[in-house]
Amino acid sequence: MVTRCIREAALLAWVVLWVLSTRVGTLLLCGRLSLCGAAGELRRFADMPAERQEAALQRWNRTRWLFPLRIVFALVKILSHYVFYTMVDENSENPHWKAIGYSVEEWQRDRDEAPATSRPLDNGVIETRALNDTTLLRSLADRWLPVKPGAQHTVQCDAVIVGSGCGGGVAAAMLASAGYKVVVVEKGDYFAADDYSSVEGPSMERLFEKGGIFCTSNVTTMVFTGSTVGGGSAKLRIEAKVSISACGALMTPPLLRNSGLKNRHIGRNLHLHPVSMAWGYFPENKQAVPITGKSYEGGIITSMHRVTPRTIIETPALGPGAFAAMVPWESGRDMKERMSRYARTAHAFALVRDRGSGFVDCEGRLRFTPSRDDARELRNGLRHVLRILVAAGAAEGGTHRSDGLRLRCKGVRDEDLEAFLDEVTIEKGPMHSTADKWAVFSSAHQMGSCRMGSSPKDSAVDGSGESWEAEGLYVCDGSLLPTAVGVNPMITIQSVAYCLSKGIAESMTNGQKHY
Structure with missing residues (x-):
């Protein structure tokens, strides 16, 4: 859980906890509260009476100038309470739920015991983490994806889409329905409706990036962004006529930047609907x-x-x-x-x-x-x-x-x-x-980090979603939106993806760039 936090915050928490494990460090951070008993014995934080520990936490919560302690307080408070109330045993039970009046319906727990049924994408998904070179090549061949011989596995297709969310899913459907061979690359796991339950912890783990523990680096906002479908770490080379980034407003900018694009608007103009x-x-x-x-x-x-x-x-x-x-x-x-x-x-x-x-x-x-x-x-x-x-x-x-x-x-x-x-x-x-x-x-809404526009001076991609710097490279997700939309952007993203992918398909058919 801690590994999902901001690196600097996790390191700061580690340092503070180490300091509190010493008497001198406890004196520095807790002051007179660390002097216990009639004789004023100096104690470590763990050895202080509970009421003094609580008083120290209250002080850190309110401190104005020692804000690193306030960051540690916030981090420990959020993570410890989240884990305490979401951890479950093998029966999907938590012993503390009864005291707070919470329960999960029996039919939700029984889903794990239900007989396995085929899922909508089972025939198309390749879970690479469980495959070796031989089985990976066989799986690709079974799905009519030709692989060029050589040291690297080079898959050939008409279009490759990175990401399977609102934008990527629509783009894949439109291009496939136009008769093109489409490969969707996704870092998350594939879950269908029957794989989910009302048990909060496991569901958050499956649904959201970093299990829902995703915070801005300046610790102002907790961000919930989806991460599902697919998974694995196999290295593949994919040759395609068209490449589409549909990683979402938080993941498309890193992909484009790490691919060598330099446009200064990539990553900027992020809107979050606070x-x-x-x-x-x-x-x-x-x-x-x-x-x-x-x-x-x-x-x-x-x-x-x-x-x-x-x-x-x-x-x-x-x-x-x-x-x-x-x-x-x-x-x-x-x-x-x-x-x-x-x-x-x-x-x-x-x-x-x-x-x-x-x-x-x-x-x-x-x-x-x-x-x-x-x-x-x-x-x-x-x-x-x-x-x-x-x-x-x-x-x-x-x-x-x-x-x-x-x-x-x-x-x-x-x-x-x-x-x-x-x-x-x-x-x-x-x-x-x-x-x-x-x-x-x-x-829960992220938009605008690769906004479309009429010029590379004020946008990351053009009106067709194509990069100003690389022909045949498109963006098709919420990062395209020029401004915040003010409501849940899902349908807007799907609508924009529909229009853009329809244009991409037409340009591929006509063999010309689409505007």
Whole structure:
């Protein structure tokens, strides 16, 4: 799990933990809290009383100038709580779920015991990790893919597509339906619908890049980006008339950069649709019209409402691991109380069509900080979210800000609610040392890091998706989009991929460049 973190953050955590394993180091980082007992005995962090350890963590959470300690606090808090509530035994059970009112339906667990059935792509997928040279060549031949003899396995086809998501899947379908031989190269694993369950940990591992533990390098935003279908590490050489990068807005820039392209817009103009969340606690009641159910039941996104031209409000489903990782930690007792309320705590978030932009480097590391204008939109949206939760009957509501900002809603007066909403702020991540409060945004939409345009002076590819630098090299994914779209971009990406791949097929048929 730690290996999926930002390298510098993981190294920093290792150094801090090593320092805390010594008495002198504990004194440096914890101060007088490390002097225990009547005699003021200097102790290592692990030997300090629990209440003093907790006081040290609270201090690190609030520290303004020693922000490296705040980064370590955030890292350890997020990872430890996520692992604690997502790890399961051989029966897909976690002993802590009962205490928080969480359960997985039996039919979800029984999927692993169901008889194996053929999956839609089984006849076309080659899982290279389980093959040697002989079986790989046989598998390629069985799928009518000719291989040129030589030291390297050189596969010949009409088009090669790197990535199988919204853009790559549509492009592959369009080119194949036009009669061309298409090879799709994918680093993820192949899972069909029956391979998934409602068990959070294994599902996140299968669905998302780095198992969902993917953060910007400046620790402002947790990014959820898909990674499925295919897998393996075999080395192949593929000769094709057309090459299409469809790795998504986070992975296409590194691929193009490491392939030798120099256009300065590759990796720039990244948009993430930053999200800020609020929560409302709805205890079970015996009113005439009781609010029934649990927060994790039902669909993934059950409602959407636009509050401004650039801001929408949605209601997500959060598993216990994501919930525990995101909610503020004020103390051990407070965290236990929050988790005991998990099943009856509803979340809603404000999502902004961001005007500010980030950057992806050649290693796939990204930097992103919402602009001041985006922060104002987020604050306005978050205030709307809290008004909705209070009006819906929440007994208590609050934000994910590190200080645990919250309001007891029962009998609250309008002026008290307005005073509380005035306290709502959009804070930057734990790396920023200008305030003693911090928060981490979320993002599930990535766009724009190889935007299309009319000139190489302001874009990475032209209007047909073709690189300005390499003829026959196209981009066909969310990185093409010139701006953020303001809603889930999946259908937009599919539509753009449909139009571009149709043009690519026509240009291949006519033997000319498509504009």
